[in-house]
Amino acid sequence: MNRIFLLIATNMAILLVASIVMSILGVNTSTMGGLLVFAAIFGFGGAFISLAISKWMAKKTMGCEVITTARDNTERWLIETVARQAKQVGINMPEVAIYQSEEFNAFATGPSKNNALVAVSSGLLYGMTQDETEAVLAHEISHVANGDMVTLTLIQGVVNTFVIFAARVVAGIIDNFVSSNDEEGEGLGMFAYMGVVFVLDMLFGILASIVVAYFSRIREYKADEGGARLAGKEKMIAALDRLRQGPETGAMPASMSALGIAGKKSMAELMMSHPPLEKRIAALKAQ
Numbered sequence: 001m002n003r004i005f006l007l008i009a010t011n012m013a014i015l016l017v018a019s020i021v022m023s024i025l026g027v028n029t030s031t032m033g034g035l036l037v038f039a040a041i042f043g044f045g046g047a048f049i050s051l052a053i054s055k056w057m058a059k060k061t062m063g064c065e066v067i068t069t070a071r072d073n074t075e076r077w078l079i080e081t082v083a084r085q086a087k088q089v090g091i092n093m094p095e096v097a098i099y100q101s102e103e104f105n106a107f108a109t110g111p112s113k114n115n116a117l118v119a120v121s122s123g124l125l126y127g128m129t130q131d132e133t134e135a136v137l138a139h140e141i142s143h144v145a146n147g148d149m150v151t152l153t154l155i156q157g158v159v160n161t162f163v164i165f166a167a168r169v170v171a172g173i174i175d176n177f178v179s180s181n182d183e184e185g186e187g188l189g190m191f192a193y194m195g196v197v198f199v200l201d202m203l204f205g206i207l208a209s210i211v212v213a214y215f216s217r218i219r220e221y222k223a224d225e226g227g228a229r230l231a232g233k234e235k236m237i238a239a240l241d242r243l244r245q246g247p248e249t250g251a252m253p254a255s256m257s258a259l260g261i262a263g264k265k266s267m268a269e270l271m272m273s274h275p276p277l278e279k280r281i282a283a284l285k286a287q
Helices: 002-025 032-052 054-062 073-089 122-127 130-145 148-180 190-231 233-245 277-285
Strands: 095-099 106-112 115-121
Touching: 032 054, 032 148, 054 095, 054 106, 054 115, 073 095, 073 122, 073 130, 073 190, 095 122, 106 130, 106 148, 115 122, 115 130, 122 130, 130 148, 130 190, 130 233, 148 190, 190 233, 190 277, 233 277
Parallel strands: 095 115
Antiparallel strands: 106 115
8 A cells, every 4th residue: 555655646746846847838738849848848757756766765665674783794794795896886885775575686776876775685685695695786786886777767768758749649640630530620529539648658658668678678687797797707697596496475566676686577578677587697608
């Protein structure tokens, strides 16, 4: 229930901010230029607001407990390992957190390289070897150092803009076509037009998801390479191989799965945010 409330509240905040910006700029969506500005404001605005609050959302959604003072040797090792790897790649020390889940997973998020969060599941921290966990942490630190959060936000903003703009242009063409063939020239009508826009948003959104997933898979290969450089190639391969064997209970919600090191399994690889672990292992072995 808390996750649903947070999602609704975030979207409402995005709509409110975008509406205020449009009012200030005096955007008129009846013109092609105005429609493009409208699409860009909502497309990029939503993506960047999500990025700005990504750490807060991750903590609330996953129930992350930020570790400020180590309570045992494992937590002490965790903090020291993240600190060492962050220093190696030249970024500020990220916040380090643990969330309760039996699955083997971890993620990194945050609005910038020097304002990030690295979180690991309790299952991973206490169920994998230190070498394997070190490699997972190196993978996540590489995500941060590569600026993947900002890169994917920009890509998401572009595809969001395309979806919003294209759906309304095509809906307008359909409305004009219906109007030209209607004796009364009334077109679709408001509710029918909104229905067409909704359907087109869904269809174009699927295409956009494929594009975003493609770039997400590329960033996973890059993060694996970075993890191999930081922790060692064999450790990275061993960690990925162990992830294949780990439990899937308590998996991340869909809104967070793209951030995890393992990602969600899917029948269609085109829709996967992560390449299959077998392909990631093969790519590292081929280097």
